[in-house]
Amino acid sequence: MDQINSDFLNSLDADDKKIFPYLPYILQDLWSLGSLSKYVVGLVKKHITTDQLKHVIDLGCGKGEVLVSLRKEFEFKGLGIDIVPDFIDTGMDKVHSHEFTHDLTLKTGDIKSYLGQLKDKDLVIYAHDSDLLGNVFETLRVFNSNMRSNSWICFESLYSLTTRDSENPDKEEFYDQVNESGLRLIDSIDWRLDDLKEMNDFQVTRIENRVLELVEKHPDKKELFLNYLKNQKEECQELENNLQCVTLLLRKD
Ligand SMILES: C[S@@+](CC[C@H](N)C(=O)[O-])C[C@H]1O[C@@H](n2cnc3c(N)ncnc32)[C@H](O)[C@@H]1O
Numbered sequence: 013m014d015q016i017n018s019d020f021l022n023s024l025d026a027d028d029k030k031i032f033p034y035l036p037y038i039l040q041d042l043w044s045l046g047s048l049s050k051y052v053v054g055l056v057k058k059h060i061t062t063d064q065l066k067h068v069i070d071l072g073c074g075k076g077e078v079l080v081s082l083r084k085e086f087e088f089k090g091l092g093i094d095i096v097p098d099f100i101d102t103g104m105d106k107v108h109s110h111e112f113t114h115d116l117t118l119k120t121g122d123i124k125s126y127l128g129q130l131k132d133k134d135l136v137i138y139a140h141d142s143d144l145l146g147n148v149f150e151t152l153r154v155f156n157s158n159m160r161s162n163s164w165i166c167f168e169s170l171y172s173l174t175t176r177d178s179e180n181p182d183k184e185e186f187y188d189q190v191n192e193s194g195l196r197l198i199d200s201i202d203w204r205l206d207d208l209k210e211m212n213d214f215q216v217t218r219i220e221n222r223v224l225e226l227v228e229k230h231p232d233k234k235e236l237f238l239n240y241l242k243n244q245k246e247e248c249q250e251l252e253n254n255l256q257c258v259t260l261l262l263r264k265d
Contacts, residue, residue: 020095022142023072025247030233031240034226036098038240041218043106045074045099047139048211049081051201051259052166056135059198059261060164062086069093069130070137071123076103076116078137083112088134092118093126130158139168148186152193152262159264165195167260174254183256195262203257212248219244 021027024035024045031038039045056065065088070079073092083090094100103118123144130136136155145151148169155165171186172179181189190197223241227234251257 019142019144023139023144025243026240027243028236028239030236034237035096036102037226038219038222038237039099040102040222042215043075043102044077044211046141046211046215047074047078047168048203048207048257048259049078050207051203052078052137052168053081053085055166055199055201055259055261056082056164057085060135065134067091067133068135068137069126069133071126072139072141073099073103073118073137075099076106076118079116079118080106080110080112082137083110083116088115090116091126091129092116093121093123094118095120095122127154127158130155130163131160133159134163136163136165138165140170141168147189148181149189149193152190152195156194156264161264163264164198165260165262165264167262168257169260170251170255170257172254173256177254180255186258190260190262193262195264198261198263200258200260203259205252208252208257212252216244216248 021029026035065086068079068082068088068090070076070090070092073079073094076092079090079092082088092103094103097120100118100120107113107116107118136159138151138155140148140151145154152167159165169186171181171183175182220241223237226237230237
C-alpha cells in the first residue's frame with residue numbers, strides 16, 4: 013500500500029512500515045485508538061445545540077469510537093474516514109451493533125481526498141497526530157480554507173512542557189499558531205493525567221498481549237514486534253511526562 017508513509021505510521025506511533033499488515037491484529041482489542049471521546053462529547057454538548065449539528069465528519073476516525081459516542085448524545089448524519097480498511101470494517105460492525113446504521117457511515121479513504129467535503133459539515137473532528145496536513149498552524153489553515161462559515165472543528169493536539177523539544181511547540185507557540193490560523197478558539201480541555209494514564213495502561217496491556225502472541229507465531233519477526241511495543245511504551249511515557257494533550261473547540265465565523 014503506497015499510503016503507508018511516515019505520517020500514517022506516526023499517527024499510530026509506529027516507525028517501521030513492515031508492522032502495517034499486523035496492526036489490525038495487534039490493535040484488535042482496542043476500539044478507541046487514542047482519542048478521548050468524552051472530551052469531544054463534553055465540548056460539543058457545552059457549546060453546540062442539537063439543531064446546529066446536522067452533519068459531522070471525523071477525519072482519521074479509526075474504528076469510529078468518537079462518532080458513535082457523539083451519536084449517542086446527538087442525532088446527526090456522520091461520516092468517518094480512515095485509511096485502514098480493517099479499522100473501517102470493525103467500525104461498521106460497531107455502528108451496526110449500536111443501531112446507528114441509518115446515520116453513521118465509515119469509509120476507507122485518505123483524509124486529503126475528503127477536504128473538499130468539509131463545506132457541507134457543521135463539525136469536523138480531527139486528531140493532529142502527524143504532519144499529514146502540516147504543523148498546528150498549517151493544519152488549521154487547511155481546515156479554515158475548506159470549512160464553511162458558522163461551523164466548528166474539534167481538534168485534538170498537544171504541546172510540549174519542556175524547552176528541549178524540537179518536534180513540538182511549547183504552550184505559547186502552540187496557542188500563537190492556533191490564534192494565527194484565523195479560526196476562533198471557543199473552549200479547550202487539558203487532558204487530565206489520570207485519564208491519559210488510564211487509557212495508556214489499558215491500551216499498552218492489550219497491545220503487549222497481542223504482540224507476545226505474534227512473537228510466538230512468527231519468531232523470525234520478534235524484533236519488529238518488540239520494537240513496536242517499545243515505541244508504544246516510550247510514546248506513553250513521553251505523553252505522560254513531557255507533553256500536554258488538549259482538545260480544542262474552534263469555530264469558523
Ligand atoms: C491515533 S488514530 C486516532 C483514531 C480515532 N480518533 C480514535 O481515537 O479511535 C489516527 C488514525 O488516523 C488514520 N490515518 C492516518 N493517516 C491517514 C490518512 N492519510 N487518511 C485517513 N486516515 C488516516 C489512522 O489509520 C488512524 O486510525
